[in-house]
Amino acid sequence: MEHKILDCTIRDGGLVNNWNFSVEFVQNLYDGLSAAGVEYMEIGYKNSPKLLKATEPNPWRFLDDSFLKEIIPVKKFTKLSALVDIGRVDPNDILPREQSVLDMIRVACYIREVDKGLELVQMFHDLGYETTLNIMALSSAPEHQLLEAFEMVKNSPVDVVYIVDSFGSLEPADIEYQVNKFKAMLPNKQLGIHTHNNMQLAFANTLTAMRNGVTFLDSSVYGMGRAAGNCHTELLVGYIPKTRYELKPVLGVIENHMLEMRQKWEWGYIIPYMISGLLNEHPRVAMAYRDSEDRDKFMDFYEKVTSPEASVSPTNK
Amino acid sequence: MEHKILDCTIRDGGLVNNWNFSVEFVQNLYDGLSAAGVEYMEIGYKNSPKLLKATEPNPWRFLDDSFLKEIIPVKKFTKLSALVDIGRVDPNDILPREQSVLDMIRVACYIREVDKGLELVQMFHDLGYETTLNIMALSSAPEHQLLEAFEMVKNSPVDVVYIVDSFGSLEPADIEYQVNKFKAMLPNKQLGIHTHNNMQLAFANTLTAMRNGVTFLDSSVYGMGRAAGNCHTELLVGYIPKTRYELKPVLGVIENHMLEMRQKWEWGYIIPYMISGLLNEHPRVAMAYRDSEDRDKFMDFYEKVTSPEASVSPTNK
Numbered sequence: 001m002e003h004k005i006l007d008c009t010i011r012d013g014g015l016v017n018n019w020n021f022s023v024e025f026v027q028n029l030y031d032g033l034s035a036a037g038v039e040y041m042e043i044g045y046k047n048s049p050k051l052l053k054a055t056e057p058n059p060w061r062f063l064d065d066s067f068l069k070e071i072i073p074v075k076k077f078t079k080l081s082a083l084v085d086i087g088r089v090d091p092n093d094i095l096p097r098e099q100s101v102l103d104m105i106r107v108a109c110y111i112r113e114v115d116k117g118l119e120l121v122q123m124f125h126d127l128g129y130e131t132t133l134n135i136m137a138l139s140s141a142p143e144h145q146l147l148e149a150f151e152m153v154k155n156s157p158v159d160v161v162y163i164v165d166s167f168g169s170l171e172p173a174d175i176e177y178q179v180n181k182f183k184a185m186l187p188n189k190q191l192g193i194h195t196h197n198n199m200q201l202a203f204a205n206t207l208t209a210m211r212n213g214v215t216f217l218d219s220s221v222y223g224m225g226r227a228a229g230n231c232h233t234e235l236l237v238g239y240i241p242k243t244r245y246e247l248k249p250v251l252g253v254i255e256n257h258m259l260e261m262r263q264k265w266e267w268g269y270i271i272p273y274m275i276s277g278l279l280n281e282h283p284r285v286a287m288a289y290r291d292s293e294d295r296d297k298f299m300d301f302y303e304k305v306t307s308p309e310a311s312v313s314p315t316n317k
Numbered sequence: 318m319e320h321k322i323l324d325c326t327i328r329d330g331g332l333v334n335n336w337n338f339s340v341e342f343v344q345n346l347y348d349g350l351s352a353a354g355v356e357y358m359e360i361g362y363k364n365s366p367k368l369l370k371a372t373e374p375n376p377w378r379f380l381d382d383s384f385l386k387e388i389i390p391v392k393k394f395t396k397l398s399a400l401v402d403i404g405r406v407d408p409n410d411i412l413p414r415e416q417s418v419l420d421m422i423r424v425a426c427y428i429r430e431v432d433k434g435l436e437l438v439q440m441f442h443d444l445g446y447e448t449t450l451n452i453m454a455l456s457s458a459p460e461h462q463l464l465e466a467f468e469m470v471k472n473s474p475v476d477v478v479y480i481v482d483s484f485g486s487l488e489p490a491d492i493e494y495q496v497n498k499f500k501a502m503l504p505n506k507q508l509g510i511h512t513h514n515n516m517q518l519a520f521a522n523t524l525t526a527m528r529n530g531v532t533f534l535d536s537s538v539y540g541m542g543r544a545a546g547n548c549h550t551e552l553l554v555g556y557i558p559k560t561r562y563e564l565k566p567v568l569g570v571i572e573n574h575m576l577e578m579r580q581k582w583e584w585g586y587i588i589p590y591m592i593s594g595l596l597n598e599h600p601r602v603a604m605a606y607r608d609s610e611d612r613d614k615f616m617d618f619y620e621k622v623t624s625p626e627a628s629v630s631p632t633n634k
Contacts, residue, residue: 171556172489172521173528197517199552204489204521211490234588235516238595239488247595251615254588259613269586271551271571278555278564296576298568 003215003240004039006192007233010060011042011083012225017265019044019060023071025257026060029221034076035249036237040104040216043068046082048090068101079103083134086116097128104130106162111141114149118156125157132192132216134162138178139169139280150185160190160216165205168198168228168273169280172208179212192216195231197223198277200269202231203239210240221250222258227283228273266290271298279305320532320557321356323509324550327377328359328400329535329542334582336361336377340388342574343377346538351393352566353554357421357533360385363399365407385418396420400451403433414445421447423479428458431466435473442474449509449533451479455495456486456597467502477507477533482522485515485545485590486597489525496529509533512548514540515594517586519548520556527557538567539575544600545590583607588615596622 009029010021026043033041044060052062059067063082072080081104097103105124109117114135121131133153135141153161163178170178175193182191193209195202195218206217219236223229234254238247262268272286275298289301326346327338343360350358361377369379376384380399389397398421414420422441426434431452438448450470452458470478480495487495492510499508510526512519512535523534536553540546551571555564579585589603592615606618 171524173524199556200514200517200520200549203517207488207490232517234591238591239516248616248619251588251619255613255615271568274551274555275564296572298572299565302565302568 003210003217005233005236005240006040006042006081006216006218007033007038007078007220008042008083008194008218008230009220009224009233010044012230013220013267014044014060015226016224016229016267017261019058021060023059027071028257029253030072030078031076032221032249032253033233034078036233036246037242037244038078038233038237038250040081041078042081042083042106043102044082046084046093046102046105047088048093051088051090063102065095065100065102072101075101079130081106081130081132083108084120085109086113086120089120091123094124094127102129104132106132106134108134108136108164110136111138111145111149114152118152118158121156121158130160131158132160132162133158134164134192134194136164137166137282138163139165139167139174146181147185150182153186153189158189160192161186162192162194162216162218163209163214164194165196167280167282168196168202168277170195170205171199171201172204175205175208176212179209179214183213190215192218194218196225196228196277197230197232197269198228198273198283202229203235206231206236207239222254222262224258224261224267227267227287228269228277229267272301275302275305281305320527320534322550322553322557323357323359323398323533323535324350324355324395324537325359325400325511325535325547326537326541326550327361329547330537330584331361331377332543333541333546333584334578336375338377340376344388345574346570347389347395348393349538349566349570350550351395353550353563354559354561355395355550355554355567357398358395359398359400359423360419361399363401363410363419363422364405365410368405368407380419382412382417382419389418392418396447398423398447398449400425401437402426403430403437406437408440411441411444419446421449423449423451425451425453425481427453428455428462428466431469435469435475438473438475447477448475449477449479450475451481451509451511453481454483454599455480456482456484456491463498464502467499470503470506475506477509478503479509479511479533479535480526480531481511482513484597484599485513485519485594487512487522488516488518489521492522492525493529496526496531500530507532509535511535513542513545513594514547514549514586515545515590515600519546520552523548523553524556539571539579541575541578541584544584544604545586545594546584589618592619592622598622 046063049062191214219231219233223232276286363380366379508531536548536550540549593603
């Protein structure tokens, strides 16, 4: 099975800037990815503003089909996907695929919610969409829950199951181990990989996954994504030998947009995110630290998060 | 054999800022690396100012034993090394090891100069130093030259033979292949790895080398090294399970020095360096581009270096 790149700059990058992307940028990105031969672009979240009690409109966080049709009146090479979260998506918001610009709906869930995730998958599948199940925080998933999840997934219509290194804490040897487990347990499913770059391993982990048979490769242009960001789209497009891929249009997006955006918003290899990756922890504590006056006090941060007394992780509160 | 970290911030980082390091910084770095449990620090080049026709003093480029004794009067945990280049080192400048602060002298050479490199190694070995031979630009070395080189190396007293990914063009699968070849051909030598981070693979490549039996791991703090820089010392110290290593002192060096230095001098993941890595080329063309007004014109740079007509690489002129 040939692999595919899925660019999630808008969706994961939106976690950096609260989806403060201009329509022009999103259109430029879509055109650039199409010219580059990138197979999918995740254009945002399709969650419900009502369910999230949103007080302000946010077109990329709450994708709307008629808005999408307006801004992308003619589809080019790249297919479009949207991500939804368990409990945050309203089934009534989802049109049948033939009435939508979207081709794929991806469902993000933690290991304990796989049953709920698969209910959504079934619904989107029945509406005609390609579907994926993205199991987050794999590095913290207990083995027995994973095995139970595999049983449910096996019998579902989901097209692709994603290995998600949410905390950027895995290395290539871990990825190889996980991929082989997923392959053995889910022989009838395609696999995907979504990495974070906390320890500068996102590209290496993605390559390792690809070499071990994973077909869907997530990335974002210039790595734009939450905290340390993701595997860089330009690295995949530039490095993977595939006649279809063209690096230049991706370089154009970086040159024309990403350098400036990186000045305004922060993501990438930054020491507190490196530390949260090392510790296999959610980056939220590090993100809060980067928003404080102490942002560059790396020794102090490290002491706080590794002190046996201090429980700074919100999940432990 | 237990692996060892060799920090080359001063030596390789000096290629970024013309070794414009204060004595205080070098002392702080030495103290930090010692407290962190890093085994070696490369404190500069021991080339000859006369042979290089230098018009200005440069203490870290032309290391002097009496100067070193002054600034590091008491050795701590970390051993000190210096690098020399073929044809640039004056044998008369090298004291016997017991009169020097240096513990190790490393010889950098291209594959075609391995005989000359080994002559120097023999001399430094006879003077009592630990020695390494660093074979640069491995990604461009013709196989038959490599096999000839192995024959010479086998019979030399050199302690460590380095695999050097000068152009940052190798990925973990390539590293594994090279390491296995070196191991098979040089069963009586320790191996080392020196990586560059053009494609964000320096840490992954170093980990791969380590897992395949390489014992000497080069790195620099915050990755400071020529062009895209090196594997980051803080990643090795933080990630490798070894009771001796302490991350906090390395974080201190970053917090107190490297953030400011990174503002003044440029290294790291930068698109033209990514492109030179992709193309397996020396970064000199990209470095010149970054020094020009066109520094951020990535599409233009990519067109120039990939155009079949234009031979922009100085090596082809």
